[in-house]
Amino acid sequence: MNGGLLLSTFNTTAPEWSLKWRLWGTTTSISRQRYNHNVKSLSSSSEAGVNGELRRALLEQVDKELNKGDDRAALSLVKDSQSKPGGLRCFGAAQQVPQRLYSLNELKLNGIETSALLSPKDNTLGTIERNLQIAALLGFISAWNLFDLGPEELLYFSLGIFFLWTLDSVGFAGGFSSLVLDTIGHNISQKYHNRVIHHEAGHFLIAYLLGILPKGYTLSSLEAFQREGSLNVQAGTVFVDFEFTEEISAGRVSAKMLNRFSCIALAGVATEYLLYGYAEGGLSDVNTLDKLLNSLGFTQKKADSQVRWAVLNTILILRRHERARTHLANAMSAGKSVGSCIDVIEKNIDEIDLMIS
Incomplete structure (x- = not known):
């Protein structure tokens, strides 16, 4: 919040009555100023409404x-x-850092440890998966002892499990197991649930502030399955990206579009890093960016430069607009429409934090 301080200087050698008159005059002036300010505030409030x-x-x-x-x-x-x-006013209006080669030390000076951000590992779902495997094994052993299953029953049961695992892996690319794990994760781990929401809010906010319009989002594999009817769709945010795909089809991606894509891709892991000090989800986002840079013929040095700039730029934008991201995450958690989510962003960003065009 910005405020102003008005300092008045008085001549200490002036007669007492003069000082009193000046004080009275100043009070009258301030009263008029307050009246005018209130009128302007009402007018401004009406205009804002x-x-x-x-x-x-x-x-x-x-x-x-x-x-x-x-x-x-x-x-x-x-x-x-x-x-x-x-x-x-906020669409494509984010303040951004100059694009140049940033060293790892420069990122550290800005409180960024890339190792905790660019190598996400989902420990939460990994732990749930291991516990489910242990529970299934113990359940199988208990059933075997309880019902006194013989070698033939054991063989049939093992073949049935192997068939289902193969069907999911080959036919659905592991979609069914991912759906089960994600659903369990959302229901038993509040941290996992919140992490996914804020991850997607990061993608949404960065895209909008860089001039890419979001057009939809899902916050769980189950929600994606209900909407899309596909087991291979997970939580995610989709965008109006025909400009990007047109450039890709033409075989030439502009620097501006690449910068946008890089920041949007890393926005999820960057948000997790700011909230928890490390990222768990978003490995596919990082890999997608790597594949794009490779397809464009970037050398390792040039790719590193692009990623470091994108990390710094994204982190600083997210820090600057933390309030907007928090309110956006709440709106997304409540299932608000894209338009309602954009309205939340617009209401929670101050003019002073936007790029002056």
């Missing part, structure tokens, strides 16, 4: 276009609104 209503009406239309699958119309609405009352 009107702009808020206009913004919400705009975002309802954006939601409609996204639900119809008309990504171009939705993006056009967002971009066209930026110069109008009630427009989306």
Whole structure:
């Protein structure tokens, strides 16, 4: 919060009555200033209310276009609104650090340990999986002893388990086991549940602030399965990315688009790092970015430079807009629409924290 301090200087050699008059005059002046300020505040509040209503009406239309699958119309609405009352002032307006080669020491000076961020390992689901395997083994041994199963029954049971495991691995690419693990994780581990929500809120916020419009999100494998009907879809955020795919198809990706993609890809692990000091989810995000840089012919040195800049840029944006990310995570947890989530971002970011164009 910014405030101003008004200092008044008085001549200590002036007559007492003069000092009293000045004090009285100053008080009167301050009273008038307060009155004028209150009038302006009411006017500003009224204007903010009107702009808020206009913004919400705009975002309802954006939601409609996204639900119809008309990504171009939705993006056009967002971009066209930026110069109008009630427009989306935060879209693509994030302050960013200059792009250059940053050393690991420079990242450490900014409180960033890349080893805890770029090598995520999901210990929570790993522990759940091991416990399930142990429980299944103990259950099998107990059933064997209880029902006095013979070698033939043991063989049939083993073949049945092997068949189901093979079917899931080959037919569904491990989707069913991932669905089960993720569902259990959300139900028995509040930390895992919160981590996934904040991870996706990080993707959503960074994309929006860098000028990529989110168009949907899911927070669990079960939710993704219910919406998409596929076992291979996990929690994630999807974006209006036709501009990016058009550049990919043309075989030439602009530096601006690559920078956006790099930061969005790392936003989830960056958010986890800021919250917990390390990242567990997001290994596929990191691998996707690595594959893109390799496909573009980046040398290892150039790829490292791109990743370090993206890490620093993303971390600093997330730190600057922590309040917006927290409120966004709450909105996403409540299942709010994309438009409602964008409204939350717009309401929780101050002008001073945006890029001055």
